[in-house]
Amino acid sequence: MNRAVNLLAPWLLIAVLLAVWEAACRLRDIPVYFLPPPSAIADSLVTDLPSLAAAAWYTLSKALVALVIASVVAQILALAVVVSGVLERTVQPIAVVLQVTPVIAIAPIVNIWAGVDHPERALIGLASIVAFFPVYSGAVTGLRSADPDLVRLFDLYDAGRLQKLLRLRLPSAVPFLLEGHKVAAGLAIVGAVVAEFVSGSGKVQGLAWRILDAGNRLQTAKMFAALVVLGAMGVALYALLQAAERAGLRWWRGR
Amino acid sequence: MSVVALTAVEVDYDRGRALGPLDLAVGAGETVAIVGPSGCGKSTALRLLAGLEAPTRGQVVRAAGRGETAVVFQAPTLAPWLSARANVALPLELAGVRRDEACARADEALGRVGLAGAEAARPVQLSGGMAMRVSLARALVTAPRLLLLDEPFAALDEITRRTLADDVLALWAATRPAIVFVTHNVEEAVYMASRVVVLTRGPGRIAADVEVEGPLPRPPGFRTGAAFRATVETVSAALAEGSTG
CATH class of the missing domain: 1.20.5 (Single alpha-helices involved in coiled-coils or other helix-helix interfaces)
Known part of the structure; x- marks a missing residue:
């Protein structure tokens, strides 16, 4: 009950x-252009579903590519930073500045660098930047999270640096990496959407552009429909990664 | 011939003296218990014996080499991502023993601590007592000459503690490593050790060094014998005196 x-x-x-x-x-x-009733939004959702689904896939696919790039770069850098203390102090200030700068403020510059002909590069670039930090800080924390008594045990048996890394630090980091990727996936979508808004060109066929385009035509119901799809996409991705995290943790600790 | 000897060792931390001056020699095959009030530096003494920490002053002489010393910590300290077998095989694999041989020896060690059949289990699937046994098997798998135990049963219930104490003594009888263990439980110290070293409150110095009469492993009913009770009283008195004085 x-x-x-x-x-x-x-x-x-x-x-x-x-x-x-x-x-x-x-x-x-x-008036419908001001606030469409839910029934009108549902109507728009049905009629525009093919174009909205295609737009959703466009945004999602860019975000996923960005997630992969961010994941690879962040993990390599985290590994290097943990191995070398000097590198961490070298990288830290830049990392902090990049992290606290709102992504929307960097977007126009990244757009210029990507060039008008390749707005998708700006999407992937910005999404990569925001997805980078959760994976990076998760990896750094995780690589340092090994049980101090286990570290002593490795010392007692004269384990080398490489042995400690492969047999202790990397496996200890797994739960933190899973969590980091879950957060990063959500942020990658945010990054992609922000980049689409800023680029605002017809070459980008993602969800954010659909919202802008519908807004320019005062098709408010369609704007809401696109928002619904965007929200659903975020929830679905989060649920998927949550499940992946649970499965990963089950595998990691055997239950 | 001692396996490890501390001579006039002192350990200072930022907040002041933590241990010493202290002299302590552990003979081959001896079982020594270190008891003392909280914060007296028991665990620090154990880390000195293990070679995990260097003294600020004084000398540590060890006949047991690096690979011949094993430590069991207060918590089982198992890698959660490894099976019981892989956890026990770890010291061997770190020393370069081939995986199949390491696993075979790990299975044998798990059998000795009564965990045959649990080789594939992950730490999360084990009870506290079983996890401690895996930790014990990991310490024994390298056939150490010096076995150090840092309050290994502190987190376990009384029945499990007593069973494990007898098991450790039975395992000791098989290969006779020198054992040094830290505890705050006087009865456990007297039961398991041929010698009980009492430390004063911090910074720990030796308040008393008490020989324990009687055979090891202990015969049934040893805990109720007059000799056992008398030794417990002696140690408790020394502990009380060292704690206040």
Whole structure:
């Protein structure tokens, strides 16, 4: 009973909010271009689904490519930083500055570098930058997270640096890497969407551009429909990575 | 002939003297318990004996080489991503022993601590007592001459503690390594050791060095014998005196 309530409560709230929204639009004659009722958004979602799905795939595929790039670069750099203390002090200030600078502020510059003919490069570049940090800091923390008594044990048996790295530090880092990638995936989508907004050209066929384009034509229902797809995409990706993290942890500790 | 000897060692940390001056020699095949109040430097003494830490002053002479010393920590300290077998085989593999041979010897060591059949289990699937046995098997697999135990049973329930104490003594009887273990439990110290070293409160110095009469491993009913009770009293008195004085 309690379980059912817990499960249903959020859906019930959504249903009530949608009903109030629909009723308000109809009763007060709110213009569709200002606030379309949920029914109009659902309509748009059905009719525009093919183009929205294609746009979603465009954004998602760029974000995924960025995630792979960020993951590889971040892990290599984290490894180098953990092995060499000097390198960490060298890299740290730049890393911090890059991390605290809002991605939207870097976007126009990256757009110029990518060139008007290749806006997808700007997408991938920006998404890579934002996806980099969770993986990087997860990897650095993880590589340093080894149980101090296990480190002593390795010392006791005269383990070399490479043995310690391969047999102790890397395996200890696995849970932190899984968590880092989960966060990074969500941020990669944010980065891709921001880049699309800034580039704002017809060459980019992603979801953010659909929102901009529909906005210019005052097709507000379509804007909402694109938002719904964007949200669904984010939730799906998060759920997928959450499942991957659980499976990875099960494999890591054998249960 | 001692396996390891501390001569006039002192250890200073930032906040001051942590241990010493201390003289302690451990003979081959001897089982020595170190007891003392919290913060007296028991664990520091153990790390000196293991060679994991160097003294600020004084000398550590060890006849047991690096690969001949093994440590069991307070927690089982197992790698969660490795099976029981792989955890036990780890010291051998680090020393360059071939994997199949290391695994065979690990299985044999797990059998000795009563864990035959649990070779493939991961640490998360083991009870506290079983995990401690895996840790013990990992220490024994290299056939060490010096076995160091840092409050190894502190986190276990009383029944498991007693069983493991007897098991450690039985394992000791088979290969007779020198054993040094740290504990704050006087009865456990007297039960397991042929010699109990009592440290004063920090910085620890030797308050008493008490010989324990009786055969090792202990015969049934040893805990209720008059000699056992008397030694426990002697050690407790020395501990109380060292803690206040």
